[in-house]
Structures are given as structure tokens and as C-alpha cells.
Amino acid sequence: MENPIISIRNLNLYFEKQHVLKNINIEIPHNKVTVILGPSGCGKTTLLKTLNRLVDLHDHVKISGKIMLDDKDILVPNIDVTGIRKKMGLLSQKPSPLPMTIFNNVAYGLRINGLRGKRKLMPLVEKHLREANLWDEVKDRLRDPASRLSIGQQQRLCLARGLAVNPEIILADEPTSALDPISSTVIEQQFAELKKHYTIVMVTHVLRQARRIADHIVFMYLGEVIEQGPAREFFNNPKEQKTRDYLKGAFN
Amino acid sequence: MYNFVRKTKDTISEAWVKFVLMLIFLLPLVILASLLNKSWMVIQTSGIGDLLFSSVWRPMAGQFGFKPFIISSVYVTVLGLIITAPVCLLSAIYLTYYGSKRMTAFMQPIIDILAGIPSVIYGVWGVLIIVPFTGRFLAPLFGYESTGFSILSGGLVLAVMLIPFILNILIEIFRTVPHEQMEASLSLGASKWESIKHVAVRRSLPGIVSAFALGLSRAFGETIAVLMVVGNVVGIPRSPFDTGYPLPALIANNYGEMLSIPMFDSALMFAALVLLMVVVCFNLMSRYVIIFMEKRQ
DSSP: OOOOOOEEEEEEEEEEEEEEEEEEEEEEEEEEEEEEOOOOTTTTHHHHHTTGGGGGGGSSEEEEEEETTTTTTTTTTTTTTHHHHHEEEEOOSSSOOOOSSSHHHHHHHHHHOOOHHHHHHHHHHHHHHHHTHHHHHHHHOTTTOOOOOOOHHHHHHHHHHHHHTTSEEEEEEEEETTSSSSHHHHHHHHHHHHHTTTTEEEOOOOOOHHHHOSSEEEEETTTEEEEEEEHHHHHHHSHHHHHHHHHSSOOO | OOOHHHHHHHHHHHHHHHHHHHHHHHHHHHHHHHHHHHHHHHHHHHHHHHHOOOEEEEEEGGGEEHHHHHHHHHHHHHHHHHHHHHHHHHHHHHIIIIHHHHHHHHHHHHHHHHHOOOOOHHHHHHIIIIIIIIIIHHHHHHTTTOOOOOOHHHHHHHHHHHHHHHHEEEEEEEHTOOOOHHHHHHHHOHHHHHHIIIIIIIIHHHHHHHHHHHHHHHHHHOOOOHHHHHHOOOSSSSSTTTTTTTHHHHHHHHHTTSSTTHHHHHHHHHHHHHHHHHHHHHHHHHHHHEEEEEEEE
16 A cells, blocks of 8 residues: 555554454555444454554553554654644544533644634634534534534534544544434535545444445454455455455344 | 232331431421520520620620631631642542552542541540641741640641541542543543543532532531630630631530520520531532533533
């Protein structure tokens, strides 16, 4: 692959004695939607959280291998973890707006980066809310607590919040699984739009969704990568028997 | 027949449950009524204004001004809370977000033991350690002269007694902050401390306020430990190194003794009434603050 934005080499991860990720080698292309596909419990979410080092929060995690981001290994102990996290916006399964107003949710990341003053913040907040296709719905209620939005709106708010720190990559962990079909469609459309400027890595176990939006697929099963490649090839011409079984719906 | 027995049992047990619940509901009302009833005499003779705001305390002459006692109580309580608040907040944050699981498991029984120590032991410890410490070290340090039996000693003893009580509530509260919100903040590039400050503390603010309000109510009513270290001299304290005489100490020291003095009994009941009202007000106010803050989140 021509200069992938992330390449993972020989990644192994243990929770206590449990071998969760087994010898993972993945390359993630620049400005494309990469979907990590696989049945529940195969380590997809763990892989995603390893990318922005959120696995650090758990006790008793052991990691070996390399994750190269812009030619730097982000798993080395003395790296600036907050710097890595800023490069990757995270969209989690259940939207988790911060306990503050809609405006402050988006402004949070900006303030952390040292931006102050409403006059400077306002245009940026608007820009990112527009990027997440939420501006028209919330422009009159920016002072409301974020928790009053619908779940679908909350997820788009989380997207806007993530975009506000100018990430290069958007990590999305089944971002539509808690949403109604219409909100899901909005998020998917937004991803198609956003991939012009961002690399998107999305975890899902919904095959149809993967078919709709993936450019590149990584198929995982029980902690191993079974197959990876461009989406069309993966769906039309799978190489591994496991992939064929999965596509046929033999297991979920 | 069998069904009739079952039904009757059901009715009886339901009535019993309701009755017990009623008792709990009536208890504060009964206490309030009896205190009001007993203190009515002194209220009628002296008037509420005089009782609360006069500082003349001459029971023999029938003059009961509770101002020195009320001020002592407020002084000791507020001082105790001010000393203990940052300690509790920071330890709770440390135990929830920084300490390892082993550390927390090690500290939990220690906190519980502290919570279970009888207050008279805190009082003895206060007399042995805190009082000399205040008298010989702290007072000269700030240019005061003091025996050590003082408002400050009371505040310090209270602060220590409040730690396990408030700390346990705070830890519970911080544990209810969703993991995902902390992760969301961290994944935006916020540092750990920023995430704690802006997400965990902000989200827990209503709970933190109520924890402190509960602590305040408890501190206000704490009797024996405070009584042992504040000196119990009637007078309005001018500095933390002065002696004080809080309301609960007044009641505990005098009730059952100088009751031959006319109206003394009634005056002490009035003190108890004030105590009760203050604690109830704390509770209502903190409840209001919590509701207000939860609405804004």
C-alpha cells in the first residue's frame, strides 16, 4: 500500500492472561473509510482503543509490537499520549456528551488547546457543528445542556466535538449501534463527506453498513486478522474460507 | 379457606409495613412538636429575637441569650468543614482516579475503621494531641495566647471526624461518573487532571455539595468530642484561638443538672430546637442546590 497513515506491526495485547489481540498486522490507507469488521468479542474495540492509547486506562494490560503513525511508533512509553489522542477523534458506541452545554462540548477541545474568548470560539464551534450536520438543529439552543439532545443529535455533537481538535483520523466504535435508522444514515453520509479531509477507522459488526461505506476492510475473528483489502475485492472475491462463511452469515 | 388465610396474611403484612413507614414519617414531627412544646414557655417570656440575638446569658436572672452559643457552633462547624473539604476532595480524587486497585482496597477498611471510632475517643485524642498542639504551637505562631482549648481545636477534631464520613460519600459519587465521559475527554487530548476537573468534578458537583452539606449537618450536631476540646466558656469567640461553647455542648453539660432554675429546662429545649432547625435548613438548602444544579447539566 502506498504510504498508509497507520501501520500496525506484530501487535499483541493481553488482558491479564487473556490473549486479546494476536499478532495483528494492518495498514490503514490515508483519507479512506477503513472498516474493521467481525463478530462481537473479536477484539475490534480493543484494537481501536489501542490506537489512541485508551487501553492504558486498564490495569494489567500488556502490549507488544508497533503502531506506526506518521513514521513514529506510538506505543513507546515516553511518547506524548495527549498529542496522539488529539490526532484521533473518538466516536464511541453510546454517545457520551460531556456534562456541560452544547456550545461548551464543542468548545472544550478548543479551550484545551489554549483558545479563549467567545468571539474566537464561536465561529469555530459553528464550523464544526456544520461539519457534523447539527448546526441548524441547535443554533438557537447552544446554551442548553447537551444531555437534552436526542441520542442521534448527541452522537453528531460528539462528532463535532471530536472534529474541533483538528484530528487527522476519526476512530468510530460502532457509532450507529445506539441510533435510530435516520440518525444512522445521517452519520454514514457525514462520513462519506468527511473522508475527503480525514481518515476514518470504523468498527462495526453490521455487514450491510460495511458494504455501504467501506473503502477498505479489515476482517477480524477471535483476535486475529483473517483478511484485509479493498472493500470491493473483499466482498466480491474473498480469499479465506472464514470470510466466505462470515459473508454468507454462517456466524455472527 | 386456604385463600382466605393467605389474603388475611397479605392484608396484615401490608398494614404492618405501612405502619412502620408511618412511624418513620412521624418521628421528626413528634420530636419537633415536643421540643416546641417544651420551649414554648421561654419563647413566650423572652421572645425569639432576644433568645437568638442577645448575648446576655444569666440563667439565674432568667436571661437567656443564645448568641454566644450559636456563634460558637457556626464557627467550629465552618472551620471544621473548611479544613476537611480539600482533604476529602483530593483524597477521593486520588483514590478513584490515581491509586491502584490494591491501594484502594487497602485504604477502604482504614476509612471504615476511622468512621467507626466512637466520638469520645476522638475527643480524648483531641485533648491529648490537638489541644496542646494548638496551645503551644499554633497560637504562638499566629501571635495569640491560648490554653489550646479553643474553637480551632474543635474545628480540627471535627475535621478529622468528618473525613471518613465525607470521603466515603465522595468516593461513591466519583464512581458513578461514566467511564465513557472520562474517555471522551481524554480522547480529545485533555490531560488527566483536566478531565478530572472539567468532567468528573463538574458532573459530580451536585453530589459534592450534598456530601459537604451532610457533613455540615453532622458537624453542627457533634457533641461530645467538640465539648471536650473547646473550653466551654460562655462568650462570643473573637478568634479561632478563643474558647467557645457550642449549642450541643450546652445541652449536654447542663440538661438534668441545674433544672431547679426556673425556665432553664425550657431554654435548653429551645437550644435543641435551634439545633434541629439549623440541621433541617441545611438539608433543605442543599437539596434545593442539588436540584438546581442537576437541571443545568
